[in-house]
Amino acid sequence: MQIIPLPAFRDNYIWLLRQGRLAVVVDPGDAAPVRRYLTEQGLSLAAILVTHHHPDHIGGIAELLADSPVPVFGPARENIPGRTQAVQEGDVLQIPGIDTAFRVLDVPGHTAGHVAYHGDGLLFCGDTLFAAGCGRIFEGTPAQLHASLEKLAALPADTQVYCTHEYTLSNLAFAAAVEPHNNDLAERTARCQALRAEERPTVPFSLGAERLSNPFLRVSEAPVIARAEAEAGCPLNTPVEVFAALREWKNRF
Numbered sequence: 001m002q003i004i005p006l007p008a009f010r011d012n013y014i015w016l017l018r019q020g021r022l023a024v025v026v027d028p029g030d031a032a033p034v035r036r037y038l039t040e041q042g043l044s045l046a047a048i049l050v051t052h053h054h055p056d057h058i059g060g061i062a063e064l065l066a067d068s069p070v071p072v073f074g075p076a077r078e079n080i081p082g083r084t085q086a087v088q089e090g091d092v093l094q095i096p097g098i099d100t101a102f103r104v105l106d107v108p109g110h111t112a113g114h115v116a117y118h119g120d121g122l123l124f125c126g127d128t129l130f131a132a133g134c135g136r137i138f139e140g141t142p143a144q145l146h147a148s149l150e151k152l153a154a155l156p157a158d159t160q161v162y163c164t165h166e167y168t169l170s171n172l173a174f175a176a177a178v179e180p181h182n183n184d185l186a187e188r189t190a191r192c193q194a195l196r197a198e199e200r201p202t203v204p205f206s207l208g209a210e211r212l213s214n215p216f217l218r219v220s221e222a223p224v225i226a227r228a229e230a231e232a233g234c235p236l237n238t239p240v241e242v243f244a245a246l247r248e249w250k251n252r253f
């Protein structure tokens with residue numbers, strides 16, 4: 001199976017999985033780049049996977065369904081137009097003609113019903129985990145998003161993460177403000193700057209690299225706690241408090 005990034009809007013990636021003559025798309029916020037690719041490559045759409053209800057993730061569903069009425073998998077606790085299969089934690093998706101089976105993870109926080117799809121070492125996590133960052137908390141609580149990120153971080157280190165925005169360089173700048181002496185972070189920043197200089201995606205990335213350089217996955221590390229406390233101006237007594245302080249700081253960074 002090949003996985004292709006289809007750039008959309010300013011900084012979204014619509015992920016397209018292809019096997020043989022079939023394709024599956026994740027979070028098609030815009031139908032146009034998907035249609036163009038399917039036509040150019042002579043592929044048929046087999047299914048649509050949706051992580052959450054934001055317009056830049058669902059905006060293209062209706063047009064794609066008008067072309068071909070395929071199954072649409074989406075979170076049970078959100079309103080997804082065109083959804084045919086409501087999914088939640090523990091469900092396993094098997095799409096006819098596609099070898100990879102995907103297990104559903106509930107990852108609330110960015111939105112209330114956000115889900116992620118995990119299978120064969122691949123993770124499609126929408127706007128929950130980004131390279132060196134995480135989504136904003138629009139509908140959930142810091143405790144929820146923290147727990148969701150911990151759940152994702154517990155997957156195997158070689159898991160390849162396909163998030164839906166190219167926010168990496170700005171996230172790395174924030175991460176460097178949190179941990180100015182983190183060598184893994186400095187090396188990753190150099191690699192990602194080189195990729196972006198050639199207009200190449202920094203996504204996917206491995207969870208192993210993420211654990212070494214994403215401050216939101218490092219809220220139990222002493223330097224991260226100390227820096228978050230300095231910024232918050234008060235002691236932070238739990239990982240969730242550190243996480244909430246970092247997320248708050250990032251919002252105004």
Ligand SMILES: [Zn+2]
Pocket residue numbers: 052054110127
């Ligand atoms: Zn979103």
